[in-house]
Amino acid sequence: MKTPGRLIGPHLQVHQGLRNAADRAREIGATAVQVFTDNPTAWRRRAAPPAELAEFRARLAGGGIRSLAIHAPYLVNLCGADDEFWARSVVTMAHELTVGRDFGADFVVMHIGSHRGEERSAGIERLVCGLGAVLREADQAAGGQAGIPRLVLENSAGMGDGIGSSLEDLSDILGAAVDAGLPLERLGVCLDTAHLWGAGYDVGSAAWLEGFAERSERLLGRENVVMLHLNDSRTELGSRLDRHEHIGAGKMGHEGLRDLLNHPWLGTLPTFLETPGMDAGYDVLNLDRARLLADGQALPTLPPEAFTLRRSAARSGPPAA
Numbered sequence: 436m437k438t439p440g441r442l443i444g445p446h447l448q449v450h451q452g453l454r455n456a457a458d459r460a461r462e463i464g465a466t467a468v469q470v471f472t473d474n475p476t477a478w479r480r481r482a483a484p485p486a487e488l489a490e491f492r493a494r495l496a497g498g499g500i501r502s503l504a505i506h507a508p509y510l511v512n513l514c515g516a517d518d519e520f521w522a523r524s525v526v527t528m529a530h531e532l533t534v535g536r537d538f539g540a541d542f543v544v545m546h547i548g549s550h551r552g553e554e555r556s557a558g559i560e561r562l563v564c565g566l567g568a569v570l571r572e573a574d575q576a577a578g579g580q581a582g583i584p585r586l587v588l589e590n591s592a593g594m595g596d597g598i599g600s601s602l603e604d605l606s607d608i609l610g611a612a613v614d615a616g617l618p619l620e621r622l623g624v625c626l627d628t629a630h631l632w633g634a635g636y637d638v639g640s641a642a643w644l645e646g647f648a649e650r651s652e653r654l655l656g657r658e659n660v661v662m663l664h665l666n667d668s669r670t671e672l673g674s675r676l677d678r679h680e681h682i683g684a685g686k687m688g689h690e691g692l693r694d695l696l697n698h699p700w701l702g703t704l705p706t707f708l709e710t711p712g713m714d715a716g717y718d719v720l721n722l723d724r725a726r727l728l729a730d731g732q733a734l735p736t737l738p739p740e741a742f743t744l745r746r747s748a749a750r751s752g753p754p755a756a
């Protein structure tokens with residue numbers, strides 16, 4: 436399969452240990468991997484790094500996996516007005532960044548969050564203040580900036596009071612970060628195709644990409660868009676919902692994703708899949724589908740059971756050592 440140099444791979448479940456996850460990444464030919472470092476739906480973080488961490492890093496490196504992303508826990512919200520929640524989010528994200536350094540990660544990606552009924556501009560102000568605090572705390576904890584991953588903001592589908600579902604929102608956030616004196620080379624944007632679709636960007640149409648890439652470049656700057664989440668969607672265009680589907684088998688279809696993977700700029704970004712059934716063998720299936728699309732080949736039809744998978748019971752971090 437001709438995908439030389441492309442950094443692509445799944446969000447791997449690591450509940451059976453980091454070593455197994457690294458071996459799985461190698462086995463399926465991934466060149467990039469995303470993981471949780473701990474339980475993504477809890478505040479509590481392990482005090483010490485997982486025992487298998489050194490082995491995990493060695494096996495990834497030996498297996499040709501050249502980009503690692505950490506997905507931050509879902510509870511984090513740096514945009515809201517609740518001080519306690521905000522402070523907790525800062526501590527948690529600073530922790531993710533320092534742990535991300537221990538993992539050798541390039542990116543720690545987080546959901547932007549919700550202003551919870553406040554003004555959008557107030558939410559962005561809170562967020563930027565939080566991002567600054569996160570970077571400072573992480574540097575302090577790590578004794579310097581060296582090796583600290585980029586703190587990456589993921590576009591949202593736009594549910595509720597969520598910020599960051601439009602390129603304009605993302606642009607305003609980066610602008611506010613610059614105004615606050617934050618170094619953009621330590622921040623970044625992740626574009627999730629399913630979230631774009633939920634937010635009303637017609638990722639499925641043949642013509643979407645030209646205008647979208649041009650606007651992204653103008654509003655965000657090429658150097659600030661650092662990774663992709665490649666997912667199809669189960670919901671309608673503009674639904675504001677976030678329901679991922681197998682590549683090329685959801686509502687957006689395959690043409691837009693194919694063009695994205697072949698785009699001279701966006702198609703070269705490290706790409707991570709967050710499709711269903713990662714721990715049920717669908718990791719390799721979706722990775723293969725992405726590789727087929729990138730090569731301009733037709734996608735096989737999926738069996739009916741692919742669409743009735745239980746929501747993964749394993750959205751978790753590595754087991755306690």
Ligand SMILES: [Zn+2]
Binds near residue numbers: 709
């Ligand atoms: Zn995502």
